[in-house]
Amino acid sequence: MKRRHSFLVSMLAFGFAFFYIPILSMIVYSFNASRLASVWGGFSTKWYFALFSNKQVLDALVLSLEIALVSATIATILGAMAGIALARFPSFRGRLLFSGLVTAPLIMPEVITGISSLMFFILMADWIGWPGERGFTTVTLAHITFSMVFVTTIVQARMLQSDRSIEEAAMDLGSRPWQVMRDVTIPVISPAIMSGWLLAFTISLDDVVITSFTTGPGSTTLPLLIWSKVKLGVTPDINALATLMVSVVAIGVAVAGIAMNRAGRRRQLDEQMAFRANG
Amino acid sequence: MMDRKGLQRWFDRKGWSNLLIGVPYVWLLFFFLLPFLIVIAMSVATKTATAPPISFGGDYPLVNLQGYARAVTDTLYFRAFITSLVSAGIATALCLLIGYPMALGLTRVSKSWRNILLMLVILPFWTSFLLRVYAWMGLMGRSSWFNVGLTKIWNAIVPQGWAVDFMPMMHSNFAVVLVMVYTYLPFMILPLYASLERLDPALDEAALDLGSRPWQVFLDVTLPQSIPGIVAGGMLVFIPAAGELVIPTLVGDAASPMIGRVISDQFSAARDWPMASAIAVVLLVLMVGPAVIYGHFQAKAEGSK
Numbered sequence: 001m002k003r004r005h006s007f008l009v010s011m012l013a014f015g016f017a018f019f020y021i022p023i024l025s026m027i028v029y030s031f032n033a034s035r036l037a038s039v040w041g042g043f044s045t046k047w048y049f050a051l052f053s054n055k056q057v058l059d060a061l062v063l064s065l066e067i068a069l070v071s072a073t074i075a076t077i078l079g080a081m082a083g084i085a086l087a088r089f090p091s092f093r094g095r096l097l098f099s100g101l102v103t104a105p106l107i108m109p110e111v112i113t114g115i116s117s118l119m120f121f122i123l124m125a126d127w128i129g130w131p132g133e134r135g136f137t138t139v140t141l142a143h144i145t146f147s148m149v150f151v152t153t154i155v156q157a158r159m160l161q162s163d164r165s166i167e168e169a170a171m172d173l174g175s176r177p178w179q180v181m182r183d184v185t186i187p188v189i190s191p192a193i194m195s196g197w198l199l200a201f202t203i204s205l206d207d208v209v210i211t212s213f214t215t216g217p218g219s220t221t222l223p224l225l226i227w228s229k230v231k232l233g234v235t236p237d238i239n240a241l242a243t244l245m246v247s248v249v250a251i252g253v254a255v256a257g258i259a260m261n262r263a264g265r266r267r268q269l270d271e272q273m274a275f276r277a278n279g
Numbered sequence: 280m281m282d283r284k285g286l287q288r289w290f291d292r293k294g295w296s297n298l299l300i301g302v303p304y305v306w307l308l309f310f311f312l313l314p315f316l317i318v319i320a321m322s323v324a325t326k327t328a329t330a331p332p333i334s335f336g337g338d339y340p341l342v343n344l345q346g347y348a349r350a351v352t353d354t355l356y357f358r359a360f361i362t363s364l365v366s367a368g369i370a371t372a373l374c375l376l377i378g379y380p381m382a383l384g385l386t387r388v389s390k391s392w393r394n395i396l397l398m399l400v401i402l403p404f405w406t407s408f409l410l411r412v413y414a415w416m417g418l419m420g421r422s423s424w425f426n427v428g429l430t431k432i433w434n435a436i437v438p439q440g441w442a443v444d445f446m447p448m449m450h451s452n453f454a455v456v457l458v459m460v461y462t463y464l465p466f467m468i469l470p471l472y473a474s475l476e477r478l479d480p481a482l483d484e485a486a487l488d489l490g491s492r493p494w495q496v497f498l499d500v501t502l503p504q505s506i507p508g509i510v511a512g513g514m515l516v517f518i519p520a521a522g523e524l525v526i527p528t529l530v531g532d533a534a535s536p537m538i539g540r541v542i543s544d545q546f547s548a549a550r551d552w553p554m555a556s557a558i559a560v561v562l563l564v565l566m567v568g569p570a571v572i573y574g575h576f577q578a579k580a581e582g583s584k
Binding site: 014016 | 291295300303304307308312314315318331377378380383394399401402405407409410411414415416420422424425461464468521522523528529539542546552555556562570573574
């Protein structure tokens with residue numbers, strides 16, 4: 001038993017080394033003074049300063065954030081509607097097709113989603129003159145479509161766990177269906193909606209393949225800018241940009257993790273207190 | 280004529296649910312199903328020099344199966360399919376070999392450690408996929424510390440005739456599989472952990488008390504119960520890996536491309552929509568099998584909860 005345990009612990013150590021050594025190496029080399037990305041030439045922060053004065057990078061970042069904000073918000077609304085509908089209406093006409101439509105984008109290879117969206121936009125522009133030019137609109141529409149199904153999955157799972165009796169009580173007390181949803185359902189599933197939004201936001205902010213197919217000239221998102229640069233090789237300024245992006249995410253995830261841990265512990269305490277007060 | 284009251288009653292009874300179902304339904308029909316049907320239609324169209332570069336009917340055949348014929352007979356495409364499926368298969372197997380002990384290890388450490396380690400597994404999932412691929416490009420390059428170190432170790436242990444100047448890692452199928460394992464490993468660990476965490480440790484102890492050796496306990500008790508997790512993790516790695524475009528483009532061998540890259544090149548560089556669409560449809564047909572198995576196990580796992 002003891003030996004098996006030490007094997008598992010060493011596998012964990014190996015796994016985490018495998019996860020983090022490439023990232024740590026990238027971070028260390030972002031402080032490399034040498035232009036040659038893999039030869040150490042002394043410590044320097046010049047690549048970071050170069051980054052902050054690079055208008056191309058800043059413009060791409062702003063565009064990425066705009067697309068991610070708009071697409072995550074619309075994807076969350078649409079995805080949550082689909083999740084609630086699938087969890088609360090067990091039978092309606094076309095349910096089978098509907099549940100297929102919210103699963104298929106999850107397993108569709110991105111390159112196929114990319115070419116299908118692009119052909120769709122080109123043919124639409126040809127037939128009805130919309131969308132005129134590819135860029136912000138087409139990228140956002142494509143992002144909404146493939147990220148909303150992730151929101152649906154999360155919301156549907158949460159809905160199936162939640163207690164329906166509160167909703168029924170509200171109905172019995174005379175609330176109209178949309179009021180029940182506003183006052184009961186949405187507050188109950190709000191953590192799922194929030195994590196759905198975050199996931200949709202991250203997916204949009206990170207996407208290369210679908211964006212590269214659906215965008216047009218003049219609309220370069222940050223991942224596309226990085227994509228076009230890394231195709232040519234490893235450079236210290238991309239190391240610096242990557243370090244900043246990884247740090248922002250790491251801090252965000254750590255803060256969210258700690259906050260959730262605290263909230264969970266507080267809820268546990270509250271429950272214990274309530275239990276004692278009643279007992 | 281419906282009065283206000285009647286309209287309200289209609290809305291509460293039918294309109295509200297229709298709205299909830301209808302809006303996302305119509306969205307997906309228009310922006311997902313229609314583009315998908317366009318792919319199928321394009322796969323039987325004929326390539327022309329017009330814009331858009333396809334034609335149907337008229338002077339051209341209504342259903343042109345040339346794309347499919349080439350997709351399954353041309354050795355270039357056949358090899359790309361084999362390369363993709365084999366690379367994704369090896370990557371999935373390696374993810375399982377590394378991920379299983381890690382997931383099992385996560386269930387064995389103390390609770391406070393477990394939360395931290397789980398966060399460390401999830402963290403790469405939130406960071407940019409592209410940058411994780413890029414991090415390996417930095418390590419695999421011929422003058423990087425990693426490559427230089429590996430070369431020294433290699434030259435120290437092999438006979439002199441086999442000595443190399445550097446390890447030829449970049450732009451190879453080896454690099455593709457390595458980076459796939461790296462980027463998709465969390466997708467394997469998380470479902471495995473979820474299914475292993477639910478197991479009752481009392482079962483292990485019972486088997487040990489009844490005289491089983493630890494490896495027998497693992498084979499007879501732990502492994503069979505974690506099969507849903509293995510299937511879920513395997514599919515979450517295999518399906519995206521087989522259609523991968525970013526990894527083979529950045530670290531792969533251009534001489535033996537994977538199918539995702541072939542689709543992209545046919546579509547963008549060659550402007551051959553019918554060919555790209557036909558290959559896409561064949562790839563999707565190949566993916567249906569694994570997806571059905573995944574759905575089956577998923578439904579089973581949900582039923583047992």
